Amino acid sequence: xxxxxxxxxxxxxxxxxxxxxxxxxxxxxxxxxxxxxxxxxxxxxxxxxxxxxxxxxxxxxxxxxxxxxxxxxxxxxxxxxxxxxxxxxxxxxxxxxxxxxxxxxxxxxxxxxxxxxxxxxxxxxxxxxxxxxxxxxxxxxxxxxxxxxxxxxxxxxxxxxxxxxxxxxxxxxxxxxxxxxxxxxxxxxxxxxxxxxxxxxxxxxxxxxxxxxxxxxxxxxxxxxxxxxxxxxxxxxxxxxxxxxxxxxxxxxxxxxxxxxxxxxxxxxxxxxxxxxxxxxxxxxxxxxxxxxxxxxxxxxxxxxxxxxxxxxxxxxxxxxxxxxxxxxxxxxxxxxxxxxxxxxxxxxxxxxxxxxxxxxxxxxxxxxxxxxxxxxxxxxxx
Amino acid sequence: xxxxxxxxxxxxxxxxxxxxxxxxxxxxxxxxxxxxxxxxxxxxxxxxxxxxxxxxxxxxxxxxxxxxxxxxxxxxxxxxxxxxxxxxxxxxxxxxxxxxxxxxxxxxxxxxxxxxxxxxxxxxxxxxxxxxxxxxxxxxxxxxxxxxxxxxxxxxxxxxxxxxxxxxxxxxxxxxxxxxxxxxxxxxxxxxxxxxxxxxxxxxxxxxxxxxxxxxxxxxxxxxxxxxxxxxxxxxxxxxxxxxxxxxxxxxxxxxxxxxxxxxxxxxxxxxxxxxxxxxxxxxxxxxxxxxxxxxxxxxxxxxxxxxx
Amino acid sequence: xxxxxxxxxxxxxxxxxxxxxxxxxxxxxxxxxxxxxxxxxxxxxxxxxxxxxxxxxxxxxxxxxxxxxxxxxxxxxxxxxxxxxxxxxxxxxxxxxxxxxxxxxxxxxxxxxxxxxxxxxxxxxxxxxxxxxxxxxxxxxxxxxxxxxxxxxxxxxxxxxxxxxxxxxxxxxxxxxxxxxxxxxxxxxxxxxxxxxxxxxxxxxxxxxxxxxxxxxxxxxxxxxxxxxxxxxxxxxxxxxxxxxxxxxxxxxxxxxxxxxxxx
Numbered sequence: 038x039x040x041x042x043x044x045x046x047x048x049x050x051x052x053x054x055x056x057x058x059x060x061x062x063x064x065x066x067x068x069x070x071x072x073x074x075x076x077x078x079x080x081x082x083x084x085x086x087x088x089x090x091x092x093x094x095x096x097x098x099x100x101x102x103x104x105x106x107x108x109x110x111x112x113x114x115x116x117x118x119x120x121x122x123x124x125x126x127x128x129x130x131x132x133x134x135x136x137x138x139x140x141x142x143x144x145x146x147x148x149x150x151x152x153x154x155x156x157x158x159x160x161x162x163x164x165x166x167x168x169x170x171x172x173x174x175x176x177x178x179x180x181x182x183x184x185x186x187x188x189x190x191x192x193x194x195x196x197x198x199x200x201x202x203x204x205x206x207x208x209x210x211x212x213x214x215x216x217x218x219x220x221x222x223x224x225x226x227x228x229x230x231x232x233x234x235x236x237x238x239x240x241x242x243x244x245x246x247x248x249x250x251x252x253x254x255x256x257x258x259x260x261x262x263x264x265x266x267x268x269x270x271x272x273x274x275x276x277x278x279x280x281x282x283x284x285x286x287x288x289x290x291x292x293x294x295x296x297x298x299x300x301x302x303x304x305x306x307x308x309x310x311x312x313x314x315x316x317x318x319x320x321x322x323x324x325x326x327x328x329x330x331x332x333x334x335x336x337x338x339x340x341x342x343x344x345x346x347x348x349x350x351x352x353x354x355x356x357x358x359x360x361x362x363x364x365x366x367x368x369x370x371x372x373x374x375x376x377x378x379x380x381x382x383x384x385x386x387x388x389x390x391x392x393x394x395x396x397x398x399x400x401x402x403x404x405x406x407x408x409x410x411x412x413x414x415x416x417x418x419x420x
Numbered sequence: 421x422x423x424x425x426x427x428x429x430x431x432x433x434x435x436x437x438x439x440x441x442x443x444x445x446x447x448x449x450x451x452x453x454x455x456x457x458x459x460x461x462x463x464x465x466x467x468x469x470x471x472x473x474x475x476x477x478x479x480x481x482x483x484x485x486x487x488x489x490x491x492x493x494x495x496x497x498x499x500x501x502x503x504x505x506x507x508x509x510x511x512x513x514x515x516x517x518x519x520x521x522x523x524x525x526x527x528x529x530x531x532x533x534x535x536x537x538x539x540x541x542x543x544x545x546x547x548x549x550x551x552x553x554x555x556x557x558x559x560x561x562x563x564x565x566x567x568x569x570x571x572x573x574x575x576x577x578x579x580x581x582x583x584x585x586x587x588x589x590x591x592x593x594x595x596x597x598x599x600x601x602x603x604x605x606x607x608x609x610x611x612x613x614x615x616x617x618x619x620x621x622x623x624x625x626x627x628x629x630x631x632x633x634x635x636x637x638x639x640x641x642x643x644x645x646x647x648x649x650x651x652x653x654x655x656x657x658x659x660x661x662x663x664x665x666x667x668x669x670x671x672x673x674x675x676x677x678x679x680x681x682x683x684x685x686x687x688x689x690x691x692x693x694x695x696x697x698x699x700x701x702x703x704x705x706x707x708x709x710x711x712x713x714x715x716x717x718x719x720x721x722x723x724x725x726x727x728x729x
Numbered sequence: 730x731x732x733x734x735x736x737x738x739x740x741x742x743x744x745x746x747x748x749x750x751x752x753x754x755x756x757x758x759x760x761x762x763x764x765x766x767x768x769x770x771x772x773x774x775x776x777x778x779x780x781x782x783x784x785x786x787x788x789x790x791x792x793x794x795x796x797x798x799x800x801x802x803x804x805x806x807x808x809x810x811x812x813x814x815x816x817x818x819x820x821x822x823x824x825x826x827x828x829x830x831x832x833x834x835x836x837x838x839x840x841x842x843x844x845x846x847x848x849x850x851x852x853x854x855x856x857x858x859x860x861x862x863x864x865x866x867x868x869x870x871x872x873x874x875x876x877x878x879x880x881x882x883x884x885x886x887x888x889x890x891x892x893x894x895x896x897x898x899x900x901x902x903x904x905x906x907x908x909x910x911x912x913x914x915x916x917x918x919x920x921x922x923x924x925x926x927x928x929x930x931x932x933x934x935x936x937x938x939x940x941x942x943x944x945x946x947x948x949x950x951x952x953x954x955x956x957x958x959x960x961x962x963x964x965x966x967x968x969x970x971x972x973x974x975x976x977x978x979x980x981x982x983x984x985x986x987x988x989x990x991x992x993x
Contacts, residue, residue, distance in 0.1 A: 448821065449821035450817075450823065452813040453813070453814055455810050459869065459870060460833075460836070461832075463869075463870040464844065466851060467844070467848045470847065471850040474854070522741075522745045525738050525742040526746055528738055533738065533739060533742075543978070544746060544749075545746070545749065547970060548752070548753050548970070550973035551969055552946065552947055552965075552966060552969075553931055553933070554933060554947050554954070556966070558770075558950070558962075559756050559759070562771070607752070610748075610749055611749070664838060664839070665840060665841060668843060669842075670842070671934070685840075689937070689938075692846055693937070698850065701846060702850060705842060705846040708842070709840070712839070716838060
């Protein structure tokens with residue numbers, strides 16, 4: 038979190054929400070810099086939508102404050118906040134035409150000549166010829182663009198997007214991701230985007246906050262989160278991670294040496310989320326695409342200094358750009374390995390004995406006291 | 421997450437402000453409810469209480485009535501009018517069953533087979549409502565008139581011999597017999613059966629019929645195992661909407677029946693409006709209410725549908 | 730025989746429809762009768778007399794006007810009170826929800842005569858004079874629950890996010906209600922109001938108990954069943970049937986036109 042107090046930052050201080058005895062959001066401090074594309078990422082029920090609704094004013098926080106720039110808006114009702122929302126499944130007014138839907142906010146603020154503005158806005162989202170239609174006569178993607186236009190026309194300080202692409206099919210979703218990103222760059226408004234789709238969050242946002250159980254697990258740029266997850270939840274929820282339980286042998290220098298099932302592995306001390314102590318335990322993580330695979334007979338060809346793990350291929354699936362292997366190894370059952378299909382080695386078939394190797398720099402270390410499978414199921418659901 | 425992952429407890433900051441919705445906001449629903457609920461309390465619940473007190477009063481019109489906790493009125497009323505009670509439940513039950521048997525094919529026809537005629541058929545089911553039901557009930561006097569074409573046909577096919585033997589008609593008369601009253605009741609409440617049946621049938625995905633056929637069900641089995649169970653909500657609300665008003669009706673018995681077909685509604689009506697024996701009338705209507713409530717509760721329990729409204 | 734088996738449902742359904750419509754046919758035919766006695770139950774000869782002079786019977790048109798008047802006021806009252814309750818039930822959490830729901834359900838689950846008798850017990854005990862006002866009070870009471878049911882169904886199926894979207898787009902609570910909630914709930918409110926009107930206009934049992942000497946149209950018909958049925962009753966019944974069907978058909982045609990006018 039930054040110390041900057043620029044004019045349009047969204048600042049949440051100690052904000053929380055209880056429903057009876059259930060705590061949807063634990064006290065949370067968050068600063069969203071002006072002009073950024075910020076994503077709240079998490080599985081359903083993690084508190085991300087509640088957080089968004091508290092910024093919008095649709096939910097009153099149980100404790101804490103919401104600031105827009107220097108202004109405390111905690112007690113302001115939604116219709117007095119310079120914040121607009123693109124709702125999940127859009128919430129377009131079914132009894133009004135597209136034109137009137139987009140003009141709704143302007144009219145409520147007493148602006149008389151709305152025609153030009155609405156038409157320009159409809160042009161921006163390429164829906165000019167649909168102005169007189171009713172929402173149910175539009176396709177899902179078109180409705181989504183109306184919802185964005187209806188919010189953006191008010192020039193809010195912050196645009197909130199609540200799972201805006203959830204109802205679209207995969208191809209349309211990709212297209213709209215780029216579209217939204219383009220619009221954000223063009224208008225320069227702060228976007229706060231709630232999603233359960235980790236790929237969507239990483240493609241679009243400058244900064245991602247991963248939420249779990251009403252708390253922010255980790256916050257950072259997408260690449261930073263992916264390369265240096267600090268909890269098993271983030272490691273598993275963002276992409277796939279191979280997590281190996283190991284014992285710390287040596288933690289004195291810049292590198293940490295650990296052992297698992299008799300195999301020694303090294304990793305940079307700087308990439309450990311806790312301070313490793315000799316004799317303690319550590320979860321050693323490596324992403325599937327960082328690992329290379331050679332048949333066991335060619336172990337000698339592996340460059341010295343790389344982490345090496347023996348194993349046997351249990352399963353392989355051909356994806357097109359890559360082949361995904363599942364390898365059973367003494368250090369960990371079911372290690373995942375993604376190999377780019379540059380030159381396919383036809384000795385790498387299920388049952389083959391292999392050696393996995395990777396650069397120690399690509400290894401990260403996590404606190405071993407966590408649930409090793411946290412965030413795993415949600416990945417399957419989300420991706 | 422486990423304890424080691426959590427940062428050490430920071431010293432608790434000064435108690436953060438806790439926000440509560442304002443009193444004005446929390447009172448909104450009560451203001452919305454107030455007028456309507458008050459109306460129901462004063463003109464629905466309070467009258468029940470008055471009637472309860474009336475039912476245990478004794479006295480006469482000249483000297484006035486007084487609460488004497490005279491519960492015998494209930495016993496006396498039941499002892500004197502139990503035939504009318506049983507007759508009401510019997511007639512209403514029969515009419516309900518007939519409504520179900522007659523209404524189901526029509527509801528099914530409108531829901532699945534009518535195609536572009538669907539709306540027209542629906543209009544034809546609802547349209548009779550716009551002619552006062554009393555006028556339409558009087559029309560049955562013409563239709564079932566002695567020596568009229570309907571009676572003649574029923575007589576010539578031997579139908580009247582059977583109903584006569586069952587005690588439903590007398591000789592060559594239909595008017596002023598139980599048959600006429602049940603016929604009138606069935607007619608009057610039939611739309612209340614058809615409309616809920618139609619609503620629940622219409623919600624059934626027609627592809628379910630195809631799926632059942634694909635899975636080796638004959639049309640009859642499809643109906644028994646798929647269509648009918650799925651239409652149960654309609655069957656339950658339809659039977660209730662028919663049985664409850666039919667059990668308290670006295671219009672059909674009065675216009676189409678005779679003194680031998682008097683239902684409990686006729687008794688309550690004449691006790692209240694002609695004989696002016698208020699305690700007996702009040703007791704009778706409480707007994708009717710209790711009987712209907714008990715039967716309806718048992719029925720809903722057995723049919724397993726609770727969300728009727 | 731095979732044809733019959735395949736079309737059994739259709740045949741049975743149409744027979745039921747015939748049973749349902751037969752009395753209306755009779756009412757219509759007998760509106761052209763010229764009966765010999767006081768009662769219009771047997772066919773005598775064709776005549777247009779009643780159609781030429783529908784108000785020719787004493788008190789008939791007066792009772793009709795009274796019924797219309799009561800039905801309009803009862804509809805207005807029941808719709809206002811009932812819609813407010815429906816909104817409160819769907820949109821707010823509060824104590825005693827269950828009790829309110831049961832209280833609304835009770836009048837629909839009770840034989841009309843029980844309510845009619847108990848209301849009369851109240852009016853007699855309080856010494857209220859029976860007439861226009863007691864009829865109106867009773868009609869609002871029993872129409873209320875039906876309005877609540879109709880509006881509730883509609884508001885329940887309405888996405889609460891629409892109201893949130895309105896508030897998010899600078900509409901105050903009052904504007905949100907007028908611009909979004911009310912227009913979307915309108916079909917449910919209209920259905921409840923129509924039902925109220927029909928129920929009130931055609932009500933006999935509660936009116937019979939609580940009208941005193943005031944004669945509504947159903948009361949007039951009831952009385953005529955004892956004193957003699959004028960042909961004009963059939964004329965009114967036929968006219969209302971025809972008007973209703975024409976209005977529905979016109980609405981359908983307009984609806985279809987509108988649908989065609991809007992390109993998909």
